[in-house]
Amino acid sequence: MNQGGFLNITSEIGKLKAVLLHRPGRELERLTPQYLHELLFDDIPWLKQMKKEHDLFAEAMKSRGTTVYYYEELLEEVLVNREIRQSFIGDIVYNTNIANLELERLIEEFLLSKTPKEVVEIAIAGLHKNDLPEVERELHLVDYIKERHPFYINPLPNLYFTRDPGTVIANGLSINKMKTPARDRETMFLKYIYKHHPTFKGSNTPLWYDYEESHSLEGGDILVLSDKVVAIGCSERTSARGIEVISQRILENTNIEKVLAIEIPFTRAYMHLDTVFTMVDRDKFTIYPGVESHVRAYELTRGKSTPKVKPMDTLEGALKSALKLPAVKLIQSGGGDEITAAREQWNDSTNTLAIAPGVVVTYNRNEASNETLRREGVEVIEIEGSELVRGRGGPRCMSMPLVREDL
Numbered sequence: 001m002n003q004g005g006f007l008n009i010t011s012e013i014g015k016l017k018a019v020l021l022h023r024p025g026r027e028l029e030r031l032t033p034q035y036l037h038e039l040l041f042d043d044i045p046w047l048k049q050m051k052k053e054h055d056l057f058a059e060a061m062k063s064r065g066t067t068v069y070y071y072e073e074l075l076e077e078v079l080v081n082r083e084i085r086q087s088f089i090g091d092i093v094y095n096t097n098i099a100n101l102e103l104e105r106l107i108e109e110f111l112l113s114k115t116p117k118e119v120v121e122i123a124i125a126g127l128h129k130n131d132l133p134e135v136e137r138e139l140h141l142v143d144y145i146k147e148r149h150p151f152y153i154n155p156l157p158n159l160y161f162t163r164d165p166g167t168v169i170a171n172g173l174s175i176n177k178m179k180t181p182a183r184d185r186e187t188m189f190l191k192y193i194y195k196h197h198p199t200f201k202g203s204n205t206p207l208w209y210d211y212e213e214s215h216s217l218e219g220g221d222i223l224v225l226s227d228k229v230v231a232i233g234c235s236e237r238t239s240a241r242g243i244e245v246i247s248q249r250i251l252e253n254t255n256i257e258k259v260l261a262i263e264i265p266f267t268r269a270y271m272h273l274d275t276v277f278t279m280v281d282r283d284k285f286t287i288y289p290g291v292e293s294h295v296r297a298y299e300l301t302r303g304k305s306t307p308k309v310k311p312m313d314t315l316e317g318a319l320k321s322a323l324k325l326p327a328v329k330l331i332q333s334g335g336g337d338e339i340t341a342a343r344e345q346w347n348d349s350t351n352t353l354a355i356a357p358g359v360v361v362t363y364n365r366n367e368a369s370n371e372t373l374r375r376e377g378v379e380v381i382e383i384e385g386s387e388l389v390r391g392r393g394g395p396r397c398m399s400m401p402l403v404r405e406d407l
Ligand SMILES: NC(=[NH2+])NCCC[C@H](N)C(=O)O
Pocket: 039, 040, 041, 158, 161, 163, 164, 183, 219, 220, 221, 271, 272, 274, 275, 391, 392, 393, 394, 396, 397
C-alpha cells in the first residue's frame, strides 16, 4: 500500500533516511522565569551552547546517511509564494487572540512587509510588543488589560521537539492536535509544508489526523512498532478519544492490524509515552522501571466505526502477542538503581532515537542507562545535551522521522 509519496515509516528502528528537525533559535531567548511553566519549560537554556549541541545531534544522523530537513528552510521555501505567505500571515494573526481588529491589521501589514525568511523567524520566535513600529491609534480596553503580556505573537520554544506536532505513520501524515496552547501553533506550520512543499505534497499522502480536530494527540505518544502494529500512549497529552479516532483510520486504510493503547500515569515528568518507553531493536525496548507496574495496555483492532478494545494483562504480553515474537526484552533504564533511574529519566534516558535496528542516539549524561543498553547489545551513539535537555526532551523528542527503510 505504501507506494507513491515521499513519506514512509513502517517501524521505529528501520534505517533512518530522512528526518525533520528544528534548530533552536531566538524563541528560546524569550523565555523568562515568569512564563516558564506556561511555556512547558523548567529552566532557561543557553542558546549558543544549545545550537552547538543541536548541530552535533544533526551531524550524528547525517554521518550515518540521514538527510536532515529543517522546519525554517521548508517553511521559507513555501512562503516565497506571495499568496501562500498572505494566507499564512492571516492564519498566524488569527491565532494570536489579540482581540483587536485594528491592531491585527497593523500586525498583518507589518508581516506582509517582511521577507519570507523574516516571516518564518517571527512566526517561530514570536513578536514582542516593542518590535512593532509605533503608530498612533486609539487604545481599547483589551490593550490596557493585556498590557502586561509582552508578546503580540507568542514564541514557540518547544518547536525543537519536532516529534510532537507531526507523525508519519506508514505512507501518511498525522498533523497532531496539541494539548496545550503553548504548542498549538506549531502544527499549523506542518499543514503549510504538507499542502505546499514540493517534496511533501502529493495526492497520495493521506492525512490521518488534523490539528483542527477536537481531541488531543501528540507525537511523543505515537510509536510505529512495525508495519502491522502502532503503539499510542494515553497520557497527560494524548486523549483516549484521539487514539480511537486515528486508530480506526489507520486500521481501515493501511496494513496496520493492531494499535496498542498504552496508558501511563498522567504527570509532567512523563508527559509522553516516549519519555518512559522506546523501541531500540526488533525485540528490545527500554523502559523506566518506575512506571512499569502502573502501565496498562489495550489492544485495538478495526471496528465498525470505532476500534474494538481488548484489555491486555501486561505490557510485555501485549507486545509479544501484537508483534508475534516469542519473547521481548524490556531493558530497565538507570542500571537497576531506583534513584539513578528516576534522575536519569528526568533527563530523558529512555527517550532514545533508533537510527537503525539496535543503534540508538542518547544523551551522554545518562551514564547508567547507556551502559545498560550497551550490556544488552545495543550500539549507543552519545550526544552532548546539557542545554537541550532543559526543555525536557531527548533525541527522540527532537526528531520527526520522515522516511525509514522498511525492515
Ligand atoms: N516527545 C516528547 N517527549 N517531547 C517532549 C516535549 C517537551 C516539551 N517541553 C513539552 O512539554 O511539550
